[in-house]
Amino acid sequence: MxxxxxxxxxxxxxxxxxxxxxxxxxxxxxxxxxxxxxxxxxxxxxxxxxxxxxxxxxxxxxxxxxxxxxxxxxxxxxxxxxxxxxxxxxxxxxxxxxxxxxxxxxxxxxxxxxxxxxxxxxxxxxxxxxxxxxxxxxxxxxxxxxxxxxxxxxxxxxxxxxxxxxxxxxxxxxxxxxxxxxxxxxxxxxxxxxxxxKVLDQVKNSAPKSAYRDLPYGLFIGSMVLYGFIFVQYFSTMPLYYKEERLLSEYEIGLLLGMNGLLIFTFEMPLIKFMESRPWSKIGNIIAGLFLVLMSFFVLNLSSWGGIVVIGMLLMTLGEMIIFPFSNAFAMDRAKRGNQGEYMALYSIAFSISHVFAHNSGMLSISQYGYEITWYAAALVGLLGILLLLALKKLIRRK
Incomplete structure (x- = not known):
């Protein structure tokens, strides 16, 4: 201990x-x-x-x-x-x-x-x-x-x-x-x-590049938009699923969502310190995190057992703990190539786009196709995000 x-x-x-x-x-x-x-x-x-x-x-x-x-x-x-x-x-x-x-x-x-x-x-x-x-x-x-x-x-x-x-x-x-x-x-x-x-990392770039012309960064932002689309479902459509399909009470839903914050507060920093000590790239870590998040949707369709929602939340939380720190760090590293504000704005915009469109998209999908199809679709969106990140990894390695 x-x-x-x-x-x-x-x-x-x-x-x-x-x-x-x-x-x-x-x-x-x-x-x-x-x-x-x-x-x-x-x-x-x-x-x-x-x-x-x-x-x-x-x-x-x-x-x-x-x-x-x-x-x-x-x-x-x-x-x-x-x-x-x-x-x-x-x-x-x-x-x-x-x-x-x-x-x-x-x-x-x-x-x-x-x-x-x-x-x-x-x-x-x-x-x-x-x-x-x-x-x-x-x-x-x-x-x-x-x-x-x-x-x-x-x-x-x-x-x-x-x-x-x-x-x-x-x-x-x-x-x-x-x-x-x-x-x-x-x-x-x-x-x-x-x-x-005290400034510890002063970036001085005499010929800054536009973030909008950075193809690798564009692939990265695209993957973050796709991740954002499925991540925000945990705060809009997922509580409805817990209530309507799994018959959880508001108190039980609150406990399940509260578990997310408690796990992040307790384990995220030690987890990130451990992963930083491994010879793994930031993009590789983000891919692993996104895979965990997409699996959090996929497993919900595998069983009617009540505990599966806890497993889903654990997978999502672990993926979230990995994706946000490493994606943010990748964006900050990439921003040294050009206008830092523009680069970091694009990173924020990726999640703003998700908030504008993802909630309504999820609700519409549920009303027309039901929860099972919606969760499979969410997993597919996550898989598309992984494909973009694999293309990014290949492009960076080539350059």
Whole structure:
């Protein structure tokens, strides 16, 4: 037991103080996004909007995220990651507070769209900052630390959000959410000011290349879009499957989804440290992770035994723990060839595209073909992603 504990602690060693501060800022920011899980409830219960209108607003949410990721990359290349992160955090806080005063459907749709543009401009800028504050050999573990902060934030946020709604109502939720974003901005200004923060990996490129003309990177982004399409099913169609097909209660579904976050928090960093010590390429690791995720869908059709859903969740979680750190690290390494903001924006956009289209695609597939065909289709999408990654691996080896 002591050896396991020491190995766990050692997996965090060697990361710069700037990465730890960035993780703290991310934790505060993500814990503050407590409005998001309750947004559909707020729109239906508090504002009385129809489900069709809620669907349009959620589409505005996804489109704003996509535009914000693209714009954040462009602005990062023009003005630097620090300014984009600081302005994004402060403006997001102000916009979150302001959103509660919008009640007209179309005005609210536009407000959510603008909010997500400003909020998600932070993402590519933060990835470029993470790259700058990490030594080359620590980038994958630095990404993993940030992911731990995100998972902790998302775990704490809904619990705190439910308490705020019960005591202060939805209005209090927007005030607290906006306040945490502004607090994260103040921390960023205090702790990671360019005059104080130490840059460990300064990339200087006199002739930067466009990410849109990088064929290997295009194959990589395509594989991430396909992965995103099946990954987001665990947060939209999969809970319905647990309820309707496997007859699980809301409590049991919550435990199953909560197991995902607990496993990531406990095992991801030691797992990544172990895999980094092996002579395996980042692309090879991503392929292995994607195979585990596609198998998490495939096994659900193999048995009516109740425990198969636990096996599916374990496979998905293990695949997720491998894919996100190594894919993020690959993107950061590739970004050294050109405009870093543009490269990291494309990485964020891959998952924004998935959020815009994958939820509706999954729901439509279930309504027309049922769960069994949908899960086979999800596994096939994962297999296509693996084929793209194999082509990428071959292309890189040839070059």
């Amino acid at each position: 002591k050896t396991l504990y020491l190995n766990y602690i050692n997996s965090f060693k060697g990361l710069s103080s700037e990465v730890w501060w960035l993780a703290l800022i991310t934790l505060i920011n993500r814990a503050g996004t407590m409005v998001i899980p309750f947004l559909s409830l707020y729109l239906t219960n508090d504002l009385g909007l129809s489900l069709e209108n809620v669907g349009i607003i959620m589409t505005s949410f996804g489109l704003g995220s996509l535009v914000g990721s693209w714009l954040g990359g462009k602005l990062t290349d023009l003005f630097g990651y620090y300014r984009v992160m600081l302005i994004s955090l402060v403006l997001t806080g102000i916009l979150f507070i302001s959103i509660q005063f919008l009640s007209d459907f179309w005005v609210l749709s536009g407000g959510i769209f603008i909010l997500m543009i400003v909020a998600d401009a932070f993402r590519p800028a933060s990835l470029v900052a993470l790259s700058a504050y990490s030594k080359p050999e620590n980038k994958t573990r630095s990404v993993t630390l940030i992911r731990l902060a995100i998972n902790l934030g998302f775990s704490a946020g809904p619990a705190v959000g439910g308490l705020i709604i019960a005591t202060l109502g939805y209005g209090g939720l927007f005030w607290v959410d906006g306040g945490t974003c502004i607090a994260a901005g103040i921390l960023l200004w205090s702790l990671l000011n360019p005059r104080k923060a």
